Amino acid sequence: MTENLIDIRQLKKYYPVTGGVMRRHLADVKAVDGVDLAIRKGECLGLVGESGCGKTTLGKTILRLHGATSGRIYFAQKPERIEEIETGLASGDTRVRSKARSQLRGIDLASARGRTLLAMRPRIQIVFQDPTNSLDPRMLVKDIVGEPLVAQKLVKAADLPARVQELLSIVGLTRDHLMRYPHEFSGGQRQRIAIARALATNPEFVLMDEPTSALDVSVQAQILNLLKRLQHEFHLTYLFVTHHLLVVKYISNRIAVMYLGKICELGPTPEIFDRPLHPYTRALLSAIPVPDPESKQQKIILSGDVPNPIDPPAGCRFHPRCSYAKEICRTAEPPLERVAGTERTVACHRWREI
Amino acid sequence: MPQDTLATTQDLFTNFYTFEGVVRALNGVNIVVRHGETYGLVGESGCGKSVTVRSMMRIVQAPGKIDSGSIFVFLNPEDRLKAIEIVHRSEAYMESIRGCDISMIFQEPAAALNPVLSIGEQVAESYRFHLNDRMLEETLKALEGKRGHGLQRALFRRELAAIHRRDARLQRIDNELYPLDGRDDPEARSRKAQLSRMRDRTGGTDALVQVARRFPFLRLYRRRLERTVHGHVVELLRSLGIPNPENVAERYPHELSGGMQQRIVIAIALACHPTLLIADEPTSNLDVTIQAQIVDLIKQLKKTAISSVLFITHDLGLVAETCDRVTVMYAGDVCETAAVKELFKRPLHPYTKGLLNSVPKVEQAEELAMIPGAVPNLIAPPTGCRFHPRCPSRMPICVTEKPAVVEHTADHWVACHLYPKAAGSERSDPERSGPHD
């Protein structure tokens, strides 16, 4: 069994909403509400969903850019070990639970802090959506790309310039680009600089948070091809977060669809596109504008707006907008169940019938 | 000029005089929008599609200026061939067209709505500004047969009379002004300037009404008029598929979602039943499912309320789904214009081909093709054809000479040296001839 590079169990990230005179805790924005996700080593997993679904929050929580409310993020652990700890955590005996919790130290990203967290950082990196904002406008390119190495003292000062130059050439830039400010470059070039920075520490996992959404169409193709090549060359694992379904189809091996903080469908890319099982996935796929005037695709127009993560609907979160909703969908939340004979999982009560 | 042209630009040059230099945003742009069609304007950032439509609406922001070229609109329902040249028209005339005959909706609905006014007030603004006479007539009709309200009736009648007087005056001025459009001799020019000034100064209000509107308690008489307008507003919101329109009219923009806000913006744009709706990337900021809703709405409206739609986008999928004809622009140049099916099946210009190949499709077998390089800086744009530094089919002539627009096949126009104007099969270029052909 291929090892999972990242194994996420029951991850939750809530943002408290305070209000009133005494700043009482009124409610929680349940951005990520219990996500189980396994990212295999060497794959590109696409994470799609619309605004408010929590995909960006999930990515940033994996990167520990903010702490998780609860849950575990196992990094590069053997599956047996993970199962052992998970059963320990779920047991009724307090002593077993606390023993399991103590075993989490050093392997769980969600609860790591201080030096343990710092030790894990070189192995996970991120490329942001907007290259204008993700590069410090007052720093030179060479300092931007070299920062991860300097901050963690990974490279001797004498070797730094060579390493920076090497990184730039990997992404297709030259040494003439070293001594310049980011604003002198185009969007595509800035994104390349951001990618070079992400690769500086030789990471194993890179989170791509909508890396091409802010770029022009012709540049998007350049960056996507570059990312593909880099993945093969350096054996990277990607989590590709985006709302653009055709892009994710081009670059990912598997796709996970998120809605309102939970995963509703997961599976290999071609199978998801050929036969989407969850009604939301179907609507999402049908809504993609196809660049072919001859195609006569019937669009599924969903009614209503994307709901608010503060107060998700009871039962299945999608039921207010779902045309197949039945009584059970209004009351019971569907679990993520595996489709027999495939590697797909789907969270819907009625997926067999529709 | 094709018979059913609604709006057209000819050799439009718009420049921005900035601190860093002159940005040559439009490099001789020719587009033709016809009645009853959805016209797509496609291109990447910096290609000039937004600048083109803003020039057409004359809302180019300083330091931008329309330096040369002409823009014609054909808005007269009786006389479809009556061209009105609008580059040199007065601002007052443009104000009467904007929102009324030609409406525009923008990319960010939240930015297009005033956060301190309620939705109802903002939609009502369109009615009050453009359709004031109709609202007054309706109010007066509602007052018929009711006893009393003598003062209200008198004030409304005076206001309506003032508007009618102004319209008559404007009509007289226009009757003299339009025939002068084609002439360019000094006498015509001075007369045109004089008439434009007269037009600007024509007011449409009555002094007594002005006083009554500002008098503290007296101005309550306008409530009846506002109720009439409000009724129209609610009807309009309902027709756009907004649930609970009375409630929504009381709310403020920040209380609504992005999709709803965009519907409100469309409502404001449609209040006066414009002939042309210009949509500048209306769905780029919205989710895919909401985008489908809005695109569906615009398609429906085109059947009932609007005549033509000018749809600006960078998403080729949207173009394939919604547009009848499309123009591809690059760095201020028009590359290719054709019917949508024709463009996707037989793209001629190398940029169009590159663009179509670099968009991921559902059946994407091989690697995405790329267009090397980046969009040029328009302060010092490339000479000749602006695409030549990135063109795989570059020829020596492309560096020096800008290609002319040629009708390569029926109604399929392209500006590229690969398709020169062949002698013998040369067709006249209707898009470039004047309105009096």
Added chain:
Amino acid sequence: MGTPVQTVTPPKVHPRLDEFLFTARRFIKNPLSVIGLSLILVFGVIALLAPVLEPPKYPDSFKMPHSGWKIEPSPPSAEHPLGTTQQQYDMLYGMIWGTRSAFKIGVLVVAANLLIGILLGAVAGYFGGAIDEIIMRVTDVFYAIPFLVMAMALVVAIGRGLKAVIIVLIILEWPSYTRVLRSDILVTRNKDFILASRASGASHLRVILTHILPNAMYSVLILASLNIGATILTAAALSFLGLGSDTGVADWGQIVSMGRNWIVGAPGNRFAYWYTVFVPGFVISLFVLGWNLLGDAVRDVFDPKVRRR
């Protein structure tokens, strides 16, 4: 596909030098900023050359010489080019050596304010939460303290003199610097490049020093440059009220204070002693004007919207 995307010419000069020259050029183009800078430079030169222009008569160079003990001021003459004020203190001496006091007050106060403001503002803005609350409430308390009451209390505690004035001004001005920097930091800290830096493993200190401060400094610097003039005016006011330097010390406010009884002259000749108030007042105005023009120019040059960078 390791081919370069777009060749770009390497910069001819070091980019930081290039930016400095760009800023300098923008600065010089504005005539008002040149005037402001010249004024300050003139004053600066006078301050530097004070011992040369007016050699001190006493060991404490700031004690003004006075020729005679007549109380009534003498008008400008060959012996006293700017006249004398009450008790025959030579005003020319006062003006020249007063430049030094003015610079001392202005620079020390603003520098100290900047330091405190940056320290507290950065900590409050970056870390947020409880630390932010505490610092902001302390700032509020200091805002609420009435200025003159505090000044008088401090003078009683420390004693009269320039030191008291400087301390009072530092205590009263630092809240605004803190607030301004904190608001800039609140905007900057959510930007993606800060998150990227944290993801790269940078410590909080490193993030603050290399990323946040260079990007959030502009408003505070503009505030500082505009504030020097106001600080000096306030210092002069304090001295006028008698809370500053002792009588006879070369300090412009102090000199105005000495002219207090002579603002209105004898019934027949109301403006007999115009020079006692006009001379120091004019010099103060010129000095403050110079700093204000300079501050405006700094703001114009550094305003991110105007910089177009």
